[in-house]
Amino acid sequence: MSANTKSNWELLKNGMFGENTIFRMAISLCPSIAVTNGLKNGVALGVAVVFVQTMVNITVSLIRSFIHPKIRIPIFMLIIAGYVTIIDMLMSTYARPIYAQIGLYIQIIVAFASIFARAEVFASKNRLIPSAIDGLGMGIGFLLAMIVISFFRELLGKGELFGYSLISGNPLLIMILPAGGFLAVGLLMGFFNWVDMRFFGGKGASGV
Amino acid sequence: MAEAKTHELVVSVSPHVRGKETVGRIMWTVNLSLLPAFLMSVYYFGPRAVYVTGLCILTSVLFEHFYQVSLNKKTTIGDGSAFLTGLLLGLNLPASSPFYIPIIGSLVAVVITKLLFGGLGYNIFNPALIGRAFLLVSFPKLLTTWTEPTAKFIAMDAKTTATPLGILKEEGLVKLMEVFGTKAELYKSLFMGSTAGSLGETSAIALLVGAVLLLVRGYITWHIPVSFVATVGVLGWVFGGEGIFTGDPLIHILSGGLILGAFFMATDYVTGPSVRKGQLIYGIGCGAITMLIRLRFSRGRNVCYITDELFCPAYRQER
Numbered sequence: 001m002s003a004n005t006k007s008n009w010e011l012l013k014n015g016m017f018g019e020n021t022i023f024r025m026a027i028s029l030c031p032s033i034a035v036t037n038g039l040k041n042g043v044a045l046g047v048a049v050v051f052v053q054t055m056v057n058i059t060v061s062l063i064r065s066f067i068h069p070k071i072r073i074p075i076f077m078l079i080i081a082g083y084v085t086i087i088d089m090l091m092s093t094y095a096r097p098i099y100a101q102i103g104l105y106i107q108i109i110v111a112f113a114s115i116f117a118r119a120e121v122f123a124s125k126n127r128l129i130p131s132a133i134d135g136l137g138m139g140i141g142f143l144l145a146m147i148v149i150s151f152f153r154e155l156l157g158k159g160e161l162f163g164y165s166l167i168s169g170n171p172l173l174i175m176i177l178p179a180g181g182f183l184a185v186g187l188l189m190g191f192f193n194w195v196d197m198r199f200f201g202g203k204g205a206s207g208v
Numbered sequence: 209m210a211e212a213k214t215h216e217l218v219v220s221v222s223p224h225v226r227g228k229e230t231v232g233r234i235m236w237t238v239n240l241s242l243l244p245a246f247l248m249s250v251y252y253f254g255p256r257a258v259y260v261t262g263l264c265i266l267t268s269v270l271f272e273h274f275y276q277v278s279l280n281k282k283t284t285i286g287d288g289s290a291f292l293t294g295l296l297l298g299l300n301l302p303a304s305s306p307f308y309i310p311i312i313g314s315l316v317a318v319v320i321t322k323l324l325f326g327g328l329g330y331n332i333f334n335p336a337l338i339g340r341a342f343l344l345v346s347f348p349k350l351l352t353t354w355t356e357p358t359a360k361f362i363a364m365d366a367k368t369t370a371t372p373l374g375i376l377k378e379e380g381l382v383k384l385m386e387v388f389g390t391k392a393e394l395y396k397s398l399f400m401g402s403t404a405g406s407l408g409e410t411s412a413i414a415l416l417v418g419a420v421l422l423l424v425r426g427y428i429t430w431h432i433p434v435s436f437v438a439t440v441g442v443l444g445w446v447f448g449g450e451g452i453f454t455g456d457p458l459i460h461i462l463s464g465g466l467i468l469g470a471f472f473m474a475t476d477y478v479t480g481p482s483v484r485k486g487q488l489i490y491g492i493g494c495g496a497i498t499m500l501i502r503l504r505f506s507r508g509r510n511v512c513y514i515t516d517e518l519f520c521p522a523y524r525q526e527r
Contacts, residue, residue: 172312174346183320190324 008133015137022145022185023192027113032149033181035102039162042150044098046143048091048106050136052083053115057135059083060123067124076119077110084110114138153184231328234427234477235288241418242295242472248401248411253303253355257407260305261298267314268294275323289328293317296336296472299408300465301343303355309347313339334476354404371404372397372463373502391456398462409465419471428475431487432494436470437461439495447503466498 006014019025022032035041059079060067067075088106091099099106109115118138123131154160157175159167174180196202249257272290276283285291297313317339322331344351354371372394385391397403401411408415422428441457448455460466474480474494481490 170347170350172346173348174342177345179345187320 006130008130011130011133012137012140015134015139016141016144019138020141020145020192021114021138022142022149023189025114026189027117028142029185031105031108031112032145032185033178035105036146036150036153036181036184037157037176038154038160039147039150040098041102042146043143044091044095045102045105045109046139046146048087049109049112049115049142050139051087052080052109052112053118053139053142054132054135055083056080056115056119057123057131058128060119061126061128061131064124072120072124076116076124080115080119081110114142148188149181149184152188153180156180230287231289232287235292237425237427238422238472239288239292239295241421242292242299242408244414244417245299245408245411245468246295248414249299249303249407252401252410253407256303256355260301260303260310261295261407263307263310264298264301264314265291265294267311268297268318271314271318272323275319284328287328290318293322293335293339297339299468300336300340300406302351302353302405303407304353305350309343309350312346313343316342329478331478334473334479337473372459395458395462398459403463405463406465409468412462412467415467415471419467422471422475428471429484429487431484432474432480432491433470435488435491436474436495436498437466439492440466440499443496443499447499460499460502469498470494 017024021028031045035045056076056079060076084107087109088103091106092103118135122134126134151161153175154162155166156172157177157180159165159169159171172180175184193202246257246261249261268290269285273283273285294314294317297317298310301309301313317335321333321335321338322328325331340351385394398410399412401414403410419428419433423430441461444455444460445457446453446455448457448460470491474491481487
């Protein structure tokens with residue numbers, strides 16, 4: 001039970017940059033390739049993850065003293081599945097066109113390593129406010145990564161942003177195909193590692 | 209390992225005898241051996257051939273230079289490997305490519321495929337091939353618009369047309385015979401290179417002249433090209449026709465970029481196997497995947513080297 005010693009602002013920043021789900025921890029990479037072929041999809045999934053991550057952290061933190069350690073994992077699973085069902089129903093009602101495209105990935109949020117990991121390593125050991133802020137920061141970090149990746153993929157692959165045409169001519173079709181997703185994630189991860197090492201004296205993500 | 213086998217690499221204590229061969233020497237010889245194919249492409253496709261190939265080479269060399277200079281590394285453009293990547297890429301493009309195709313292709317080939325993996329010797333795929341594969345997926349229409357070779361130096365009225373393989377696949381052998389007349393005519397066109405296709409791949413004779421130079425100098429061995437070409441021939445004969453054992457092996461061997469691929473790309477030192485037995489298996493694998501793609505799918509041949517290069521570490525183990 002190591003209690004948190006960081007300030008709230010540090011926690012938020014840690015989730016957004018220091019332990020960014022995709023570019024620093026290199027987890028939850030599946031949706032970062034699957035749904036980032038357009039900004040609209042990327043943002044929608046990112047927002048759903050912000051919601052689930054924050055609510056799961058809050059709930060786990062609130063009931064952490066009632067969970068028996070031996071059955072904590074099924075309990076976390078149930079909590080995550082509950083919130084994913086809520087966002088799934090909400091999106092299928094109020095955002096039908098997007099849901100038609102990324103519905104599967106909304107449901108797959110249940111299996112996101114990042115959400116489960118934060119419930120296990122942070123929310124189950126910390127008080128309500130730090131846990132909520134940690135969840136928010138992690139969620140926003142994921143959202144930012146999705147925005148950056150899908151920005152480049154949609155712009156290069158279709159010449160559009162949010163569906164509005166910006167560049168005419170022949171776009172680089174490969175960028176909206178799965179292969180382009182790997183290229184974009186890899187090159188951006190390399191770029192952010194470079195930024196971290198060059199300007200902040202970091203060691204770069206190990207990808208472990 | 210109880211006893212040392214004869215073909216194992218044995219390194220003794222110094223002093224060593226130093227050979228005269230360097231990376232630069234080999235690479236520039238390969239460049240030289242592609243000169244006949246380049247000259248043939250200039251003869252058939254006119255100034256466009258010089259423009260496309262030259263732009264590929266120029267941008268490849270520049271990208272390599274600026275990447276290495278900007279990272280405070282020693283520039284390696286002198287060893288001819290970037291030049292070779294540009295040349296191979298250029299010879300694999302259609303004559304009608306607009307200017308941004310060579311530039312994007314060089315960027316992907318040199319920077320992403322080679323330098324980001326650590327430079328020459330560390331790349332897991334042949335740079336020129338990945339460059340072309342990237343372009344083919346990105347601009348499928350532009351990369352399969354073939355210009356009819358005119359053999360006039362000023363080819364202003366270039367017509368677009370299908371490649372012999374394209375006709376064979378879409379409309380069958382009968383239509384191909386209509387276009388070329390007799391079988392002998394068809395073989396002659398394929399051998400000399402007066403058919404539609406990428407710049408450097410159409411002329412089998414020019415490519416073979418260069419390949420002989422490489423074989424004589426000992427820079428490549430016969431294992432990969434021969435097993436590759438033989439596999440394509442056999443499979444073309446067995447499965448290439450209407451019924452079984454009725455296909456025409458020579459069409460499959462001479463058309464497309466097979467000769468260029470077998471002698472100049474599959475034999476790449478970095479990405480191909482270096483053990484003899486592995487080279488034979490590698491050639492057979494390349495040939496089999498080439499024919500699978502030619503007869504059943506629509507994408508070009510370079511997918512097969514890329515797939516085969518993936519298996520390369522396994523071939524190295526084969527002894």
